[in-house]
Amino acid sequence: MRISILTIFPDFVRVVKEYGVVSQAVENGILEIEIFNLRDFAKDKHKTVDDYPYGGGPGMVMKPAPFFEFFKFYNETYGKPYVVLTSPQGDVLNNSIARELASKDHLLIICGRYEGIDERVMKFVDREISIGDYVLTGGELPAMVIVDVVSRFVPGVVDEESVKNDSFYNDLLDHPHYTRPRVIEDMRVPEVLISGNHEEVELWRRKESLKKTMLKRPDLFMKHQFDEIDKRALLSLFRELMA
Numbered sequence: 001m002r003i004s005i006l007t008i009f010p011d012f013v014r015v016v017k018e019y020g021v022v023s024q025a026v027e028n029g030i031l032e033i034e035i036f037n038l039r040d041f042a043k044d045k046h047k048t049v050d051d052y053p054y055g056g057g058p059g060m061v062m063k064p065a066p067f068f069e070f071f072k073f074y075n076e077t078y079g080k081p082y083v084v085l086t087s088p089q090g091d092v093l094n095n096s097i098a099r100e101l102a103s104k105d106h107l108l109i110i111c112g113r114y115e116g117i118d119e120r121v122m123k124f125v126d127r128e129i130s131i132g133d134y135v136l137t138g139g140e141l142p143a144m145v146i147v148d149v150v151s152r153f154v155p156g157v158v159d160e161e162s163v164k165n166d167s168f169y170n171d172l173l174d175h176p177h178y179t180r181p182r183v184i185e186d187m188r189v190p191e192v193l194i195s196g197n198h199e200e201v202e203l204w205r206r207k208e209s210l211k212k213t214m215l216k217r218p219d220l221f222m223k224h225q226f227d228e229i230d231k232r233a234l235l236s237l238f239r240e241l242m243a
């Protein structure tokens, strides 16, 4: 999968491809991440990317011409990508949107700055995405979040099991995790996890996920489709609560 990012701050976003599983996926060719500087497509001497807003008002607006120049170059060179704009007006990102974006061969993420982007640039945009209901000084952090979340759904980037057990994969919150030592400051690892009984472990984990989700995210709990393991876990949970 190829992901490109268009920004006036290329050094800001570069780190997203330099660490962890994303950098490994880039190294072994599962992911291609390319960063383009919008300023390179501003043809005037001062490489201007912003200008005063028609109609007045505070701040500046991103000029359309550099974007038009960029897309002329980009579409001819790489073919037409699926274009995402990160903006406060977008659909709020969640796992299902991320999974949908991960199915595209070729994604381009546009990062806005200033008060916003000239509306005529929207002709290139397929999807507007927000990472939450707040305004940032730029679209670069949302672009990095999208690259990270989408990468996890690209086959081979992370262990399939890990994605399958994603707490939000089956819309339950994650169970507690433990590793060595078995005891630290008198705090012990739950015995079931040391029992080696995988069925018991899976039941315990599911019970913990259901308990945590019921308490912290009743909205997710109500949406959850209960499978056989869930039912056994819930029974065990109720027995525990009644005891």
Ligand SMILES: COc1ccccc1CNc1ccc(C(N)=O)cn1
Pocket: 086, 087, 088, 111, 112, 113, 114, 115, 116, 117, 129, 130, 131, 132, 133, 134, 135, 136, 137, 138, 139, 142
């Ligand atoms: C006024 O800013 C803009 C206006 C229009 C586009 C981009 C920006 C850049 N800012 C952003 C971007 C994304 C998010 C988000 N919630 O995903 C928040 N702020």
